[in-house]
Amino acid sequence: MGEVKHLCLVRFKEGVVVEDVLKGMTDLVAQMDMVKSFEWGQDVLNQEMLTQGFTHVFSLTFASADDLTTYMGHDKHAAFAATFMAALEKVVVIDFPVVIAKPPPSA
Amino acid sequence: MGEVKHLCLVRFKEGVVVEDVLKGMTDLVAQMDMVKSFEWGQDVLNQEMLTQGFTHVFSLTFASADDLTTYMGHDKHAAFAATFMAALEKVVVIDFPVVIAKPPPSA
Numbered sequence: 001m002g003e004v005k006h007l008c009l010v011r012f013k014e015g016v017v018v019e020d021v022l023k024g025m026t027d028l029v030a031q032m033d034m035v036k037s038f039e040w041g042q043d044v045l046n047q048e049m050l051t052q053g054f055t056h057v058f059s060l061t062f063a064s065a066d067d068l069t070t071y072m073g074h075d076k077h078a079a080f081a082a083t084f085m086a087a088l089e090k091v092v093v094i095d096f097p098v099v100i101a102k103p104p105p106s107a
Numbered sequence: 108m109g110e111v112k113h114l115c116l117v118r119f120k121e122g123v124v125v126e127d128v129l130k131g132m133t134d135l136v137a138q139m140d141m142v143k144s145f146e147w148g149q150d151v152l153n154q155e156m157l158t159q160g161f162t163h164v165f166s167l168t169f170a171s172a173d174d175l176t177t178y179m180g181h182d183k184h185a186a187f188a189a190t191f192m193a194a195l196e197k198v199v200v201i202d203f204p205v206v207i208a209k210p211p212p213s214a
Contacts (some may be wrong), residue, residue: 015202022208026209039208039209094150095152099148102133102136
């Protein structure tokens with residue numbers, strides 16, 4: 001078994017301070033050893049037809065499905081998730097085992 | 108400037124042979140030097156409320172926004188994209204500069 005990703009695409013409600021949400025997420029992830037890495041980004045396409053209105057991506061990587069399960073079941077995740085979901089106008093969440101079809105060139 | 112990702116969440120039309128689409132995408136990406144890496148995955152959540160019906164994720168990584176632009180404008184990408192889009196029931200595409208909030212532990 002390889003890595004598993006927990007991917008969220010979101011659009012925030014109007015008035016939400018994205019920096020605050022990001023700070024909360026970064027603080028949470030820093031405390032959670034089972035989260036191997038965390039990256040995020042903001043869409044630069046600005047093509048509604050393609051983005052369907054989603055504006056941000058959050059991607060957590062875990063070394064195994066067990067680590068993801070432990071994270072999802074953790075009290076601190078549950079507390080953050082409640083706040084996070086309340087800030088969203090729309091969200092898609094997908095969890096998937098990562099298949100590397102073209103590996104990055106080794107450094 | 109750091110890496111840029113081109114992320115697609117999709118749901119295929121009924122009857123589409125996903126393996127064939129994947130082979131086409133893997134072949135294309137192998138020919139395109141400006142694609143730094145390519146990974147994909149199939150959702151294992153199976154929670155319609157969270158996945159919104161999306162089943163697969165495709166993620167291309169580029170060393171720069173220029174490389175992504177070159178890829179998007181390439182004839183081979185255009186030819187593949189037409190076939191790919193025709194196989195989809197729904198799709199979200201987001202392009203974003205990657206912000207690494209928690210880097211993976213170095214090997």
